[in-house]
Amino acid sequence: MVGDGHRRAGTPLRAAQDEAGVPPGVWKGRGLAALGLTAGDVVTERQAELLLGEGRHPDADRIERELLAQGESPARARRATVLGRPIEHNASPKTDKAKERTPWLALDLVFRAPSTAHIAWALTDDETRLVLEMCQDIARDRTLAWLEESVAQIRWGSGGKHRRPxxxxxxxxxxxHYESRAAESKPLLHDHAVVSIRARRPDGTWGNLSADSMLAHxxxxxxxxxxxxxxxxxxxxxxxxxxxxVTPGRRPVMEIAGVDRRLIGWQSTRRQQIEDALSVLTDKYEERQGHPPGEKAGYALACQAADQTRPPKRTELLSLTExxxxWRTSAIRAFGACTVYRLAERARAAAAAVxxxxxxxxxxxxxxxxxxxxVYVMRGAFARHHLLAEARRHLSYVLRGRRHEPGLNARIVQAAVDDHTRPVGRGRRMTANLRALYPSDIEDQAVLRPLTRRRTAAPYERARLAAGALAARVRAARRAERLGSRTRPYAVAVPAVSRSRPRPFRDGRKDGRLPEPETGIDTVERTRQTLEAAAAQVASTLQDSRRAREAAHCLRPQPAPAAVPPPYTQQPGTQHTPGRTTGGVT
Incomplete structure (x- = not known):
């Protein structure tokens, strides 16, 4: 709550925040109305202690005093301020499960921008800094709103087996918070969103959020x-x-174009410490297991490396201005003033090129x-939220900062689920439908299977190979469809002629002789019009071809030769008089 510095014992929260130079915490979320709070209100130390530490109403002290004044017993007055099940139940000796004896009252979600955003926020002018902080607020609030609307579920029923919105x-x-936990202070703009586990059920009673659903998303x-x-x-x-x-064979991260990459190493000293420890842990894992770690194992090793290299909190607290x-002095000393002061200008120039x-x-x-x-190559069986995360990664890579159409990621996921997946088991898991991906090529349906078992390459590298192969097949199918439906060049539409022999017309004669075919005026006229139309179309096509060849060979049209006047011939019976004309305007 007071940044990454150390808070002395007995120091009030607000005083410690002012000393550390960090802003006070604020309340967010649509559930504040049930507690009488408003979004944007400052989080006091007592409110955080009651709600996030004891699971009680943030204004429990006032409520308890009023109930005691009305004659309620202390036990009833305290129980009225508890939201849901009191934490004293978890401390009961009758509880068997260890996880129930440890109350879990909040989730800490950290919103952290990419590294180049921290660099720009720390080294540019105050106006740019405020804009980046505004972008952080907007992105964080929109993400929390999505969690409220689409993810958050309340536990319901015996043992919390059922889920309701x-x-x-x-x-x-x-x-x-403004800085990282590195030994030397480095910029790291990030927000800690502490989500209370308490929420209201549809009937108005208080219960606990489904932590499984929140963590899965x-x-x-x-x-x-x-x-x-x-x-x-x-x-x-x-x-x-x-x-x-960042790591060969892993997913890339998006950074601001034009920012000097050396500044990333200057800012990410903590990351370098983690990577050094992670390489040692990864080597031990490969020696023990015989293959590189997968996505889950790699994440667990990264967490272990972060815990091993985590330094203690600093005792020196500085304001944001200091x-x-x-930070600016350190960057100028390392890379020069031009790199620091022209950062925003170079970013705009690089954006135009991108x-x-x-x-x-x-x-x-x-x-x-x-x-x-x-998702199939990296996971095998997956859920809908895995597809949603990958679709959003794809949009960020393709759009490069341009706004996406609302609901586009949901439409991508729905198309993937409807056309290219099939259910697995009785749950909500699914996997790739290889027959849908290869509808007419049975022999190549196993192209993706070897990629899932190939341990020599990184998982994401195998996934990109599979995605590229399937995308090439889709493009080839589209190209073949376009070529198959295209009209042949130089084709002339003519009336169709029946291939069957015309049935002879019998006029009742028994000699079997057929009457001579009659050639009417209408038949001749239709034939003439058809031939003229065909000839005109062929002539137009030939003319277009000639112009295309001339344009390809850069041939210029030759000027037409001057018309030679015909030799004068005197008409019989007339006499030409020099200097005079026989008529017209002189």
């Missing part, structure tokens, strides 16, 4: 936040985004195939 919304306390929420942040930065500052490969001055080179075209059919291939 929350009645009001989430209750969130947001705290902003963390990656999808992260990709949505990144997508919104990129769009806000591009629309307000005119910057574009480009992919950067921190920005120190947007001129990259077309923001989103083909839903191709994106659906790409998303299914990547």
């Amino acid at each position: 929350v009645r009001d919304g989430l209750i969130v306390a947001v705290f902003r 963390i990656v999808a929420a992260d990709t949505l936040y990144t997508l919104h942040f990129m769009e806000e930065v591009s629309s307000r500052l005119g910057w574009a985004w480009v992919p950067r490969e 921190l920005r001055t120190r 947007w001129a080179r990259v077309r923001p075209v989103v083909d839903i059919a191709l994106v659906a195939v790409d998303v299914v291939a990547v």
Whole structure:
């Protein structure tokens, strides 16, 4: 709540925040109305202690005093301020499960922008800094709104086995921090959104959120936040985004185009410490397991490396102005003043080049195939939120900061589910439908299967190979369809002639002789019109071909020769008089 500095014992929260130079926490979420709070109100230390530490009403002290004044017993007055089940139940010796003895009252969601955004926020002028902070607020609030509307569920029934949508919304306390936990202070603009586990059921009673549902959609929420942040930065500052490969064979991250990559290493000293420890842990894992770690194992190793290299909190607390001055001085000393002061200018110039080179075209059919291939190779069986996260990653890579159409990611996921997946088991899991991906080529349906078992390449590298192969097949099928439906060149539409022999007309004669065919005026006229139309079309086609050849060989049309006057011939019976004409205007 007070940043990454150390808070002395006995120091009030607000005083510690002022000393650390961080803003106070604010309340967010649509569930605040049920508690009598308003979005944007400052989070006091007592409110955070009651709601996030004890699961009680943020204004429990006042409510308890009023009930005691009305004659209620202390136990009843305290129970009236508890939201849902009291935490004293978890401390009961009758509880058997260890997880029930440890109350879980909040989720800490961290909203962190890409590295180049921290660099621009720390080294540019105050106006740009405020714009980036606004982009952070907008992207964070939109992501929290999506979690409220589409993800948050309340536990219902015996043992919380059933899930229902929350009645009001989430209750969130947001705290902003400015620096990282590295030994030397480095810029790291990020928000801690502490989500209360307490929420109201549809009948108005209080219960606990389904933490499983929230945690399952963390990656999808992260990709949505990144997508919104990129769009806000591009629309307000005119910057574009480009992919950067952090780890070979892993997913790239999006960074602001034009920012010197050396500044990323200067800012990410904490990341370098984690990567050094991670390489040692990865080598031990490969030696023990015989293959590189997958996505889940790699994430677990990264968390272990972060915990091993986590330094203690700093005792020296500086304001944001002092921190920005120190960061700018350090960057100028390392890379020069031109690199720092021309950062925004170079970002705008690079954005113009990126947007001129990259077309923001989103083909839903191709994106659906790409998303299914990547998720299938990396996971095998997957859920809908895995497709949603990958679709948002694809949009951020293709659009490079341009705004996407609302609901586009949902349409991509729906197309992928409807056309290229099949259910697995009795749950909500699914997998790629290889027959749908290869409808007319049975022998090649196993192209994706070897990629899922190939341990020599990184998972994401195998996924990109599969996505590229499937996208090439879709393009080839479309090309063949277009060529098959295209009209042949130089083809002339003529009336169809019946291939069967005409049945002879019998006029009742027995000699079997047929009457001579009659050639009427209408028949001759129709034949003449058909031949004239065909000749005109052939002539037009030949003329177009001649012009195309002349244009290809750069042939210029030759000027027509001057008309030679015909020799004068004197008409019989007339006499030519020099200097005079026989008529007309002189």
